[in-house]
Amino acid sequence: MKPRVFALLPLLLFAALLGGCRQAQQVQSQQGLVMGTLATITVYAPRNTATDAALQAAFRTLDEINHIWHPWTPDATLARFNQALHTRQWVPVPADLQPLLLEALRLSRASRGNFDPGLGELTALWGFREAPEPGIERAPPIPSRITALLRQGIGVKHLQLRRDPQHGLMARTDTPTLTLDFGAIAKGYAVDRVVAQLERAGIENAIVNLGGNLRVLGSKGDSPWRIGIRAPRGDGTIAAIRNQGDMSVLTSGDYERYFIHQGQRFHHILHPRSGAPARGLISVTVVTDNATLGDAASTALFVAGPRQWPQVARALGVDKVLVVEDSGQVWVTPALQPLLELAPGVRAQVRDLSAPRQTKRPAA
Incomplete structure (x- = not known):
């Protein structure tokens, strides 16, 4: 019996070492132009053929969604x-x-x-x-x-x-001028689809980012993913969000698609009643557990403007919101405040969605 045991031990040790290598996690990213924007998928997973296949399949899904x-x-x-x-x-x-x-x-x-x-x-x-x-x-x-x-x-x-x-x-x-365009929700929908696909492939830690519309899963080892919110004017970020497991962060702003005429900025977020770019806000970020909802909600709140966005947020069932007015005033809701780290020099006021009138108090 002993010769069999000694012959088997090296094989068991080799298998254990191989299994340990398979479990080694590391950050890996792939990028591509999809749906008119830069798509980035980042995973914290073993570097192996299964992970590569999952990333490639995710980009095929994005291409398919874009074609549909x-x-x-x-x-x-x-x-x-x-x-x-x-x-x-x-x-x-x-x-x-x-x-x-x-x-x-x-x-x-x-x-x-x-x-x-x-x-x-x-x-x-x-x-x-x-x-x-x-x-x-x-x-x-x-x-x-x-x-x-x-x-x-x-x-x-x-x-x-x-x-x-x-x-x-x-x-x-009843009109020949109705053309459906899902640009204000399709990216969030695509993010949700890709995240579900990655989960089915066994990937538990990832960020799927379509031009600032993103969803986060898990963490990168012992460190949480850190999500920056772009400053609507200038470079850098206005704030960062501490990730808590599965979280979607969707932003609508006037800085991605716009042109200038006589010194005025005309952006792509159009008001359905005026037919012109919505005015009053320059950036809206919505944090939720569903990217499809968050994508539509960030647009809806942007269009609703400085006075009406809290009511629209309540109607849509979103409570984690960061809003920047064209005056530079920054608002944050109480539910988002504990997850938010404002950039140096940025000051925000808390806006309670349940209050009939705006409530001003400094955000921590």
Whole structure:
């Protein structure tokens, strides 16, 4: 028996060492241009073929989502659906559009219309189908063209849905100027999809970041992930958030897509009622456990403006919010305050969402 034991021991030691190598965790990142922005996926996981395969599969998923939800690419599912809607006949809603379409409509209603995924024609009129070079000089559309488009009808209030026993979910619009554009929610949806995919692949620690729309899982060993919130003016960050497990951080700002005309900044977050860029705020960050919700909510609060964003936040069920007004005033909600580390020199006031009027007290 002894020869067998001694022969087996080296094999057991080798297997233990090999298993230890497989368990070694390290930070790994991959980047790519997806959905009109820079996508970065960072994981804290063993460096092996399984991790590489999970990262590659995640970027394939992002490409697939982009192909489904792009409103302008002719062969994209959403673009073809928009063309069908323009006939103003009842048309089937493609199966891969239905989950996000229904969720977007629900969030639009909850936000009191401040988040509206039916502004594609308005976005095109303003020249924001593609991201302009930041700070480029150009003229905005003439007011009469905006007014004419608003009179023809934009927004999801012009979209009708019904269930057909034979064809399933059907849709129709009463205006030829309704074009669905999910740019204000699709990145959050994509982040949620990729995070779920990474979890299924056994990755428990990761950051999925689509142009500042991100979700964080776990940690990097004994250290929590640290999430910086970009300063809306100048370089650097305005604050950092201490991660607590699974957390989504979504920011809408006037600094990603904009142009300048006669010294004024015109950005891509358009108000569905005025047809012009929303005014009063320059950055809104929402922290939640669901990136899809957070993406739509950050846009809705930005559009709602300095007076109404707390009411819209309550209506959407989000309580962790950081807001920067165009005056430079920074607001933070009580629920976010314990997780927030303000950058040196930044001062914030606490805004209680339940208060009928704003409550000013310094944030710690």
